[in-house]
Amino acid sequence: MDRRILLLGLLRMQEMHGYQLNDFIDRRLDFVTDLKKPTAYYILDKLCKDGYVREATEQAGNRPERKVYYITPEGEECFQTLLRQNLATFEQAYYADDLGLVFMHSLAPQEVRTALEKKVVQIKREIAQLEELPAHNGPNDPVRLVLKHKIAHLQVDLEWINSLSRMLADRETWDDEPTNGTIDECLQVGDISNYQVKEFVQSYTRNK
Amino acid sequence: MDRRILLLGLLRMQEMHGYQLNDFIDRRLDFVTDLKKPTAYYILDKLCKDGYVREATEQAGNRPERKVYYITPEGEECFQTLLRQNLATFEQAYYADDLGLVFMHSLAPQEVRTALEKKVVQIKREIAQLEELPAHNGPNDPVRLVLKHKIAHLQVDLEWINSLSRMLADRETWDDEPTNGTIDECLQVGDISNYQVKEFVQSYTRNK
């Protein structure tokens, strides 16, 4: 996830100092990325070293001095390359929330269900907030398009959790599931290492 | 994204050595997480230090010795806490692919379209691969449920890109868009810092 594209893309529009960049990302691009301030400064430094960005110190009023970042021609070229690459290749996304669900069977079905209810509330709130975000430049504002993408994902999340909830609703235990410890089953059946299988087979034949 | 839950959850089912853990994650949980080997070992070490996991060295055949990890009662408790928390709270997901689209206007519409076509091919291939994954334990195998979740997201991605493509199809330039540089517009209109606004107002009034 190359976040240089974000910084270069913004500096391309307008030279900025670090605070300004971070402030803009926090306020407007909050839902696209989780780039934190120190990381942004780190990446800016790297961009400077690579010659993609130039920095100049500036004094405004009697404020402490600050660094203003400008994109260079090489930076512009780098941005174009990164952008083409970003548009043309699919990058996997991972969902931290799904990690827990893999181990759902460790808790009683009803407890899973009540926990998921809480998550649902938060997702709904999130969707509502995203839908309220102002449109700056008509319906084809790219930021707005990305926003719609995100909302669509969240709606899938809601539907998915709801269907899961229905499955859990009339269930007190996991007893009727084919395997109680699914992962366990996998491990024991299909996922012993080649080496261990062979070792086992050998010891088995020897004992015969 | 607390990946301890993953390691504890697996060790809970069966004690394992590091290679076994990593191998299982690589083969079966590949689509849920991108946990890499050295990170897994790092986290295992930390879990040991915190007393959630115990390690013992073991010798199998005349293989080099290896460390076997067992979950402790404290580890089990930690796992339960993490799991409850994971199920009950919504964790934001971010899409690296959306980062580029924010800057779509930097490239000609037709170029954006052809780039996105390539991404579409990759997403379709990814969906096909995920759909082929074997079902181990009936339709309610949690891993399978998570898989479905992921596929649903990918299908949303496809639809979304397609609708974007249709918008791009009959367009040679961005000229008819309300603003050429959307971000720029945002920056200049609404996103100057409080301090800068005040500074500007002050200098303006002084000059009067």
Added chain:
DNA sequence: GATGGTATAATCAAACTTGACTAGTCAGGC
């Protein structure tokens, strides 16, 4: 004119992540 709160601007140490590497084992071909 002291005080507390927010905004501005950035840095640092500590934690986390990863690509590249080490080092031994085993099976099969020649």
Added chain:
DNA sequence: GCCTGACTAGTCAAGTTTGATTATACCATC
């Protein structure tokens, strides 16, 4: 009997990320 390639098992240095902190400026109000 030796070589190659794949498997087993893990480590390390270098790179990345972040929570906490520093430090000054401005403003309200007491």
